Amino acid sequence: MPKVGMEPIRKRQLILATVEAIHAVGFNRTTVNQVARRAGISPGLVAHYFRDKPGLLAATMRHLAEELREELARRLAAARTPEERLRAVLDANFSDRSFSPAKVSAWVAFWGQAHGDPQLTRMQRVLRQRLKSNLAYPLRALVGHEDARRIATGLSVFIDGLSLRSALGGEAELDRQSARAMAQDYLDKQLAQTPRVQREHHSDVETA
Template sequence: MPRAGVQPMRRKALIAAAIDAIHAHGMAQVTMGEIARRAGVSPALAHHYFGGKDQLLLATMRHLLTELGDGIQARLALAAGPEERISAIIRGNFAACQFRPAVISAWLAFYVQAQTDPEARRLLRVYTKRLESNLVHALASLTTRERSIEIAETTAALIDGLWIRQSLADGGADPEKAVAAVEDSVRRALGRARS
């Protein structure tokens, strides 16, 4: 294998190992040594690629945000109209790959880190702005621009809140229930906007 291909593979393996290690031990307890062991590399190499645990969490979140965005874009490509686009955005946020227990642990660790880490907070803002922008675009032909922004902000907050609630639910997540609740909220908001 060419040497140029090794670094991306190792970085990807370290990100996957970080997701599993955070789930197994929690962000506060996990060490770079544990993550490196799970990835099959030396701790020195893990530090070389990421610098430290916080930087690895940021890289992990960039990876998860990319997966989330790619999944939503794939759904949007199949959507025929504005209602289907709204549903595609909502369903993308509750996709099965986002509800794996290890991924849930990584997301929750990211939310906690965003409270004190400016770069994590920036990434969270990028995610929020992208979500709201996609929703505004999908809502634009159904109501006014101002109302689209209001509905998008409420919908994004509802998605985040229900995602956290579902991810922590006893007996496991029920993404379909969450999707139905968010879609119902959007329908009601649009109904009020049209009357």
């Protein structure tokens, strides 16, 4: 049943099937045939669209990263103050779409594979850096440079820990809402004990 314009559809089907398979049977038992069957597609098509298994896995991870980026971009566009920006970053990371059990499972599985796979390692590094930047930027409006960097690092570490816990424990142990709350708590407690800085373009407004 050959059709035109199927490429994006097929790719999406296969990527979703990959995430589901990882969540359902674990990374090791996730074979190309598994994924293809789950997507209702012939295994040969995987090669057609992703070249090989590493290609499929990399594309899957890229897809997850892209989803996260979209969620974040949408929320940041509506944010006006540093506080709103910080909230937007957390909202994106714990959004219904990005923090679903299957996707969190996939993230953790990829973390476990990153060692020894240069491509995955690079992607992880980029993602981590991006999260830190997204946090550090609004923080610099509130606290000193060094403190902003420190809090951004700590919060991104904490978010990773929450993902891990969520994936390993199942939803029962740590649901999305609680994870979100714990991240917020982390941020609040850090800010509460960090000296605020008056920044020039803020003073202007305040003295006006």
